[in-house]
Amino acid sequence: MSKPRYNWWGFALAMIRDYPHRQKELKELHEHKITANLNGMPGGHTASRTTEGIALKQLKPQDQREFDAVERAIKRAKGMTEPKLRMEVVKITLWKGYGIRTAATRLNISDRTARRYRWQFILLVGYMYGFLSEEEYIAEFKKDAPK
Numbered sequence: 001m002s003k004p005r006y007n008w009w010g011f012a013l014a015m016i017r018d019y020p021h022r023q024k025e026l027k028e029l030h031e032h033k034i035t036a037n038l039n040g041m042p043g044g045h046t047a048s049r050t051t052e053g054i055a056l057k058q059l060k061p062q063d064q065r066e067f068d069a070v071e072r073a074i075k076r077a078k079g080m081t082e083p084k085l086r087m088e089v090v091k092i093t094l095w096k097g098y099g100i101r102t103a104a105t106r107l108n109i110s111d112r113t114a115r116r117y118r119w120q121f122i123l124l125v126g127y128m129y130g131f132l133s134e135e136e137y138i139a140e141f142k143k144d145a146p147k
Contacts, residue, residue: 008131012122015066015129016094022067026059069129076128077121085109089117 059067077086085107092103093114104114120141127137 006126006131008126008129009122012126012129012131013094015070016090016122016125019067019070020095022059022063022070025063026067029058066129069125072128073121073124076124080120082117086117086121089114090121093118 058064074087077083077090080086088107089103089109092098092106093100100111100114100118103118104111107114123132123137123140126132127134132140
């Protein structure tokens with residue numbers, strides 16, 4: 001099942017693989033300090049503006065755009081057939097670093113199905129990022145539909 005490798009394919013894979021790290025980074029940016037700003041010096045009890053500080057913290061624009069593309073792809077994949085299986089294949093192969101065979105064995109599906117779910121998710125991320133137009137995405141997605 002050979003698929004054409006687009007010049008953006010590796011970039012889309014990197015975006016997907018970085019997603020858990022970016023998710024953690026974003027969560028840490030939005031956590032706020034729950035201890036008071038006190039020290040032993042007179043006047044050292046300045047009030048902090050945690051809410052404003054949290055609101056101003058964000059990922060770099062490029063990192064945010066990549067994170068959003070994967071996030072939108074995840075939400076869209078949840079509306080497809082077998083959403084839990086699809087996301088498990090992505091988790092096992094792209095976030096945990098195991099191979100297609102391992103994913104297929106663990107999920108009790110064929111290698112071909114696991115490969116297809118993974119390929120379709122990468123394609124979806126490429127579409128969400130803007131590498132493919134909607135027409136191109138639909139045409140590619142249909143090419144790989146089970147017969």
